[in-house]
Amino acid sequence: MAAKCKTAGAMQCDLTRDVCQLKESVRSQGKQLGRLVRHMKMGCKKPPNQSTLKGLNPCLPCFKPDFLYHLGMDTATTNFPKVFGDVRFVCMGGTPGRMERFAYRIMKDLRLKLSPVTTLRNMADGHRFALYKVGPVLCVSHGMGCPSISILLHELFKMMHYAKCQNPVFIRIGTCGGIGIEPGTVVISSEALDCKLNPCYEVIVQGKIVQHCSKLDQCLAQELQSLANPCEVDFETVVGKTICADDFYEGQSRLDGAFCDYTSHSKTAYLLGLKGNGVVNFDMESTAFAALTKRANIRSAVVCVSVIDRMNGDQIRACPKSLSVWEKRPQELVSRYIRKVLLDEVNEAKKVNDVPARCVGGESEI
Numbered sequence: 001m002a003a004k005c006k007t008a009g010a011m012q013c014d015l016t017r018d019v020c021q022l023k024e025s026v027r028s029q030g031k032q033l034g035r036l037v038r039h040m041k042m043g044c045k046k047p048p049n050q051s052t053l054k055g056l057n058p059c060l061p062c063f064k065p066d067f068l069y070h071l072g073m074d075t076a077t078t079n080f081p082k083v084f085g086d087v088r089f090v091c092m093g094g095t096p097g098r099m100e101r102f103a104y105r106i107m108k109d110l111r112l113k114l115s116p117v118t119t120l121r122n123m124a125d126g127h128r129f130a131l132y133k134v135g136p137v138l139c140v141s142h143g144m145g146c147p148s149i150s151i152l153l154h155e156l157f158k159m160m161h162y163a164k165c166q167n168p169v170f171i172r173i174g175t176c177g178g179i180g181i182e183p184g185t186v187v188i189s190s191e192a193l194d195c196k197l198n199p200c201y202e203v204i205v206q207g208k209i210v211q212h213c214s215k216l217d218q219c220l221a222q223e224l225q226s227l228a229n230p231c232e233v234d235f236e237t238v239v240g241k242t243i244c245a246d247d248f249y250e251g252q253s254r255l256d257g258a259f260c261d262y263t264s265h266s267k268t269a270y271l272l273g274l275k276g277n278g279v280v281n282f283d284m285e286s287t288a289f290a291a292l293t294k295r296a297n298i299r300s301a302v303v304c305v306s307v308i309d310r311m312n313g314d315q316i317r318a319c320p321k322s323l324s325v326w327e328k329r330p331q332e333l334v335s336r337y338i339r340k341v342l343l344d345e346v347n348e349a350k351k352v353n354d355v356p357a358r359c360v361g362g363e364s365e366i
């Protein structure tokens with residue numbers, strides 16, 4: 001009865017409300033469609049809300065903008081999700097030249113190409129490190145020693161975080177000094193030890209010693225080793241412990257530094273002791289690399305080629321040609337790994353969605 005008595009004004013009111021609801025429903029359907037289209041463009045993956053990195057500085061949201069000083073980038077002028085959101089592999093090595101060569105190599109191996117007359121661009125404007133992006137692979141130089149790689153990792157982790165990267169894998173592809181192994185042998189580190197043989201990276205924070213575990217991902221090390229065997233190219237790959245020194249000379253018991261207060265005899269005894277403990281090589285970055293990636297919930301591996309057998313000497317006398325052949329060996333292994341991961345994913349997606357592979361196989365522009 002009451003409905004019958006509705007005034008023209010009340011009916012007008014109901015009508016307005018219905019129109020409003022209808023408009024809202026159309027708007028929300030539009031939004032859903034937009035999301036669906038974006039989702040399809042991204043290979044049927046929902047754009048992530050946040051990266052998979054963990055344990056980062058809770059105050060990061062306060063830095064608006066945040067300047068990544070040594071990379072010469074900031075969150076105000078770089079659209080991190082757009083530029084770096086697709087990064088899946090971060091490969092790091094000591095020198096800018098080697099990482100540029102690796103970038104070109106991975107471009108070829110992934111059948112990606114640049115538009116004609118373009119070269120790969122060093123995206124780091126901070127002049128400390130070189131950074132190249134080849135599709136889902138970042139190739140970055142880290143300089144020498146833990147302090148240098150640690151600065152870079154802080155800024156790369158923030159980059160991954162702002163870009164909302166998903167499960168990036170970090171791999172250091174470098175050179176090292178072998179202990180009782182042939183020069184040219186590739187070493188996959190099973191763990192990174194400090195010079196007291198502890199799997200630990202020590203930093204002094206506000207005057208206090210803080211220790212972080214520097215164990216590496218065993219599964220990733222095994223996965224890499226499985227790709228080395230059998231190897232078409234003739235080189236050996238071993239898995240073993242890496243000792244990370246803060247110095248190239250006394251810190252690695254070399255006899256040819258500007259200072260040397262020990263004997264050749266004590267050096268040999270020291271190296272034999274290391275060998276007896278399962279150590280196969282020296283590097284200068286692995287503890288910081290292993291500990292920081294572990295802290296950020298990132299899978300990581302260290303794959304280095306030995307340029308000398310320290311049981312036979314201290315000076316690196318290998319000719320440039322040998323060094324050039326050897327530097328390609330860790331790159332070969334890591335390229336195989338990247339291709340395998342991407343191909344497995346494409347095959348999996350094909351099985352689940354019955355969609356054609358988009359990104360591996362045919363040539364596509366970076």
Ligand code: R2B
Pocket residue numbers: 094143144145174175176248282283284285
């Ligand atoms: C290997 O080579 C460099 C020293 O020459 C250092 O970065 C390392 O770990």
